[in-house]
Structures are given as structure tokens and as C-alpha cells.
Amino acid sequence: MSEENSHVSVKPSESVSREAGKRVERKPGRKGEPAFHLTEQMRRLSTPWGVALARAGQIDPGSLGPGIILDAAVGSGLQLIAYSNILKRPSLGVEVDGNVAVLCAANMFSAAGKDDIQRSMDRVVIGDSTDSVGVMNEFWSSLRESGTRAHPPVAMLHLDPARPRDAQKHHIDEMEPPIESVLSSWKQYLELGPRGPCIILDLSPRLDIGQRSMIDETVERLFPGCGRTWEWLSRGGGRVDRLSLWIGSLSSNEARRCIRMGTKKIMASIEGDGGEVRAISLVDPPPFESWITIVDPVVLESGLQDEWISKAIPDGALYRIPISKDGTLSKPELILKNLYFANGFYIDEKRNKLYLSEMMKNRVLSFDIDIITGSVSNQTTLAVIPTPDNMELDSEGNLWISSPLANQIFSVDPENGETYVVFDAQTQIGLENMEEAIRRMELGNGFAELLTSELTGEMPGLLTGLIIGDESQPFYVANLGTALIKVSKE
Numbered sequence: 251m252s253e254e255n256s257h258v259s260v261k262p263s264e265s266v267s268r269e270a271g272k273r274v275e276r277k278p279g280r281k282g283e284p285a286f287h288l289t290e291q292m293r294r295l296s297t298p299w300g301v302a303l304a305r306a307g308q309i310d311p312g313s314l315g316p317g318i319i320l321d322a323a324v325g326s327g328l329q330l331i332a333y334s335n336i337l338k339r340p341s342l343g344v345e346v347d348g349n350v351a352v353l354c355a356a357n358m359f360s361a362a363g364k365d366d367i368q369r370s371m372d373r374v375v376i377g378d379s380t381d382s383v384g385v386m387n388e389f390w391s392s393l394r395e396s397g398t399r400a401h402p403p404v405a406m407l408h409l410d411p412a413r414p415r416d417a418q419k420h421h422i423d424e425m426e427p428p429i430e431s432v433l434s435s436w437k438q439y440l441e442l443g444p445r446g447p448c449i450i451l452d453l454s455p456r457l458d459i460g461q462r463s464m465i466d467e468t469v470e471r472l473f474p475g476c477g478r479t480w481e482w483l484s485r486g487g488g489r490v491d492r493l494s495l496w497i498g499s500l501s502s503n504e505a506r507r508c509i510r511m512g513t514k515k516i517m518a519s520i521e522g523d524g525g526e527v528r529a530i531s532l533v534d535p536p537p538f539e540s541w542i543t544i545v546d547p548v549v550l551e552s553g554l555q556d557e558w559i560s561k562a563i564p565d566g567a568l569y570r571i572p573i574s575k576d577g578t579l580s581k582p583e584l585i586l587k588n589l590y591f592a593n594g595f596y597i598d599e600k601r602n603k604l605y606l607s608e609m610m611k612n613r614v615l616s617f618d619i620d621i622i623t624g625s626v627s628n629q630t631t632l633a634v635i636p637t638p639d640n641m642e643l644d645s646e647g648n649l650w651i652s653s654p655l656a657n658q659i660f661s662v663d664p665e666n667g668e669t670y671v672v673f674d675a676q677t678q679i680g681l682e683n684m685e686e687a688i689r690r691m692e693l694g695n696g697f698a699e700l701l702t703s704e705l706t707g708e709m710p711g712l713l714t715g716l717i718i719g720d721e722s723q724p725f726y727v728a729n730l731g732t733a734l735i736k737v738s739k740e
């Protein structure tokens with residue numbers, strides 16, 4: 251239980267900001283970051299601003315229940331500020347060090363938009379965050395004193411405990427504040443999202459597997475059956491920069507994720523169950539066609555190397571099944587491999603060309619083909635169009651290609667690649683969907699979950715198939731839903 255008056259609130263305000271300015275000048279902690287009040291120690295412990303923003307951007311606001319965002323070891327406040335700016339929630343920071351708490355409140359004040367109404371509920375409570383009752387009583391009473399009668403619960407808990415410098419040689423209980431004490435104390439105030447509580451533990455990247463399983467065990471004991479996703483994050487400097495555990499409604503469906511950040515944005519993300527990493531030493535040169543590559547350490551630390559390989563080396567292929575004169579089929583022959591989702595193709599016998607849609611690369615390839623042997627050569631990119639699918643040659647020798655995400659049919663001149671839209675059924679929602687899908691494909695990710703029923707129902711929606719006759723005849727377009735459209739040429 252809490253002792254009376256053991257916690258004190260600081261409301262982010264002009265006067266706190268002035269006071270902070272007397273203690274520490276406001277300036278960027280790192281190059282390119284906004285200016286904050288940070289002592290040297292705070293700067294060292296603070297989450298880099300780009301990482302804080304990217305992390306906040308990973309959270310689906312729909313996964314949070316009602317209430318505030320709590321940072322139970324708020325320090326400079328950078329992570330909490332990023333959350334509350336992006337998720338538009340009031341925020342509460344708890345900090346045991348009074349001087350740090352004042353500087354944090356000043357940082358919250360300077361980062362708030364002047365019209366952000368929820369900012370009036372922001373507070374930093376000076377005190378011990380393992381005493382949730384004391385913190386919440388102080389928080390609510392401070393809101394009452396400012397004329398707010400609400401008693402908001404906690405929608406999300408973030409915890410970045412201070413750790414001993416040599417994390418591997420220390421027990422996880424030596425983190426300050428201790429993880430288990432904070433989680434068990436705050437459990438009663440945590441609102442549930444659709445898949446349980448919303449918690450992020452921001453931990454030392456140097457935790458070993460034994461320490462991680464101790465944390466898994468603690469979380470499982472306190473929140474049985476809740477999802478957990480471990481995330482390894484790298485900023486490309488050749489080491490793991492952050493290790494965090496995303497719990498309950500903030501977990502994904504996978505046990506592990508590795509992330510490579512650029513200066514501001516997440517450049518690549520891989521998820522999966524992960525597996526064992528085996529080191530082998532090569533005495534002889536590797537066999538012919540082996541791959542040697544330098545990978546970011548998060549790939550191996552997270553155990554997601556198999557998932558990475560399946561992304562890095564495309565596995566789409568084109569096979570040919572030779573038919574002998576008596577009509578019997580022979581074994582399939584591999585014609586092309588390493589394709590990013592081989593989709594529709596067309597053999598142009600007049601030009602001795604093979605055209606092929608490489609759907610996840612948003613391009614149409616062209617090859618020379620020997621019709622008799624099936625061998626192909628001279629790959630070129632004929633056209634760049636979103637998600638090319640089925641294709642057919644029209645009576646004038648132009649290649650018509652359907653694009654489910656563009657919701658268009660394109661006509662491409664195989665002689666020079668000139669491309670026109672011949673049928674357009676795109677909608678605003680379809681366009682937004684396509685832009686998001688292209689962004690995901692560029693990161694090497696899929697987009698299957700974007701294909702919702704509102705895109706695939708009646709026309710328009712995800713044009714995939716086409717049947718074209720001669721110049722005077724109508725053509726037909728099929729979608730992934732239930733529509734077949736007849737288009738007359740007038």
C-alpha cells in the first residue's frame with residue numbers, strides 16, 4: 251500500500267518549462283532530433299527520437315482500450331511524448347528522480363501542440379512506480395484539483411527500466427524499477443484491448459536467452475495466455491539497438507519480429523516463429539551456387555534467418571510440361587526461377603517472345619523464347635505496372651494485362667513498352683489500398699490482409715481476368731469477387 255503524500259505530481263506548464271530552462275538548456279540530444287531538456291545521464295538513457303516515433307507508429311490505435319498511456323520509468327519522456335503525439339492520448343509518466351521528472355514535464359509541455367485538448371490531463375508523478383495505488387491516487391487527485399472529474403484508467407503501459415551497465419551479468423530483478431513488481435502492481439488499472447492488456451517492455455538488447463525466458467515466465471504467470479512478440483531492432487550500425495517485448499493486444503500473431511530502421515522510418519520488418527541458429531565453419535570453398543551474404547545482426551539474434559531467406563530469395567518459378575507426339579506428359583521442366591510471384595504469362599509465337607507478370611515486383615518481364623525447346627533468354631522489363639496479373643494479346647498485337655490493385659486493364663505495346671489504360675474501375679478506397687500494398691511490397695512484405703470483401707464484392711474490385719476478341723467484339727473482365735463485366739467497344 252502507498253504511504254500518504256509519497257507521490258507528487260508535476261503538471262507540464264509554462265512555469266515548469268521556465269524552471270527546467272534554469273536547470274538545463276533545451277537542445278537536441280542527438281543530431282536531427284527536436285530540442286529537449288536533458289542532462290547527460292538522461293540523454294544516455296533516453297530512447298532515440300526516431301525509434302520512439304517509429305515504435306509509436308507501429309501501434310494500431312484500435313488495439314488500445316480506453317484510458318491514458320503510462321510510462322512507468324519515464325526518464326526524459328521522449329518515448330511517452332512520441333506515443334501521446336501519435337496516438338492522441340493523455341499521458342502519465344512516473345519518475346523516481348525529482349529533477350528528471352521536472353525536466354520530463356517541461357519536455358512534455360514543449361512537445362505538445364497548443365490545441366491538443368488531451369494535453370491538459372498530462373502529468374508526471376514523482377515517486378516509485380511499483381506503488382500503482384499511490385501513483386494513481388496522486389494522478390486522479392491532481393486532475394480533480396485542475397477541475398477534471400474523470401478517473402481515467404490505463405490503456406497502455408510502457409516500461410523501460412534502468413539496467414545495470416553489464417546487463418548479462420545481472421539478474422533481471424536488478425532493473426530499476428523491477429519488471430515483475432511494476433507489472434503486478436499495475437495489473438488492476440490496466441484496461442484490456444481486444445487481445446488482453448497493452449504492454450511494451452523496452453529491455454536491454456544484451457539480455458541472453460535465459461533472461462528472456464525469465465521475463466516470458468513472469469509475463470505468462472501474471473497474464474496467462476496473452477500473446478507475446480519479442481522485437482529486435484537495428485538502426486544499421488551492425489548491432490542490436492533495442493530489444494522489446496510486446497504483450498497482449500500489442501503483440502502480433504508471431505512470437506518474434508526483427509526490424510531494420512533507417513534514419514526515420516522502418517525499412518524492413520520480418521516476423522515469424524524463429525528457429526535455431528547454427529554456426530558452421532567452412533574448410534573447403536562452398537559448393538557452386540551457394541549464397542554468401544552479410545546480414546544485419548537482428549536477423550540472426552531473432553532466429554528469423556529462415557524467414558529472411560524466404561523473403562530475400564524469391565521462390566516464384568515457371569515450369570513447362572512437354573507433351574510428346576502420342577499425347578503423354580513428361581516430367582515438368584524448370585524454365586525460370588527466383589521470381590517475385592510469377593503470375594499470368596503469354597507466349598507470343600509471332601515474335602518468339604514470352605511475357606510474364608512478376609506480381610510482387612510490379613513489373614512485366616519479356617524474354618526471347620525458343621518455342622520448340624522452351625528455353626528462354628534475354629530477360630528485359632517490358633512494363634512497370636502495379637500487381638500485373640493475367641494477360642492476353644489483342645488482334646493488333648498489343649498485350650492486355652489486368653491489374654487487381656490498380657483495378658485497371660493496361661495495354662502494352664511489346665515493341666516499345668508504351669502503356670495505356672484501356673479499362674479503369676479504380677475507386678478512392680482501392681487507390682489508398684494499392685498505395686499501402688506497394689509500400690508493403692517495397693519492404694518485402696505481403697498484402698493479403700488488405701484484400702477485404704469491400705474490394706472483392708460486386709464491381710469494381712480486383713480485376714484479374716480478361717477475354718478479348720477481335721477489334722469489333724466486346725471484351726470481358728472478371729474480378730476476384732462475383733462479377734464478369736462485358737465491355738462493348740463503341
Ligand SMILES: C[S@@+](CC[C@H](N)C(=O)[O-])C[C@H]1O[C@@H](n2cnc3c(N)ncnc32)[C@H](O)[C@@H]1O
Pocket residue numbers: 292295296297322323324325326327328329344345346347350377378379380410411412413426427428
Ligand atoms: C532507462 S530510463 C528511461 C528512459 C526513457 N525511456 C527515455 O526515453 O528517456 C529509466 C528511468 O527509470 C527511473 N526509475 C528507476 N526506478 C524507478 C522507480 N522505482 N519508479 C519510477 N522511476 C524509476 C530512472 O530514474 C530512469 O530515469
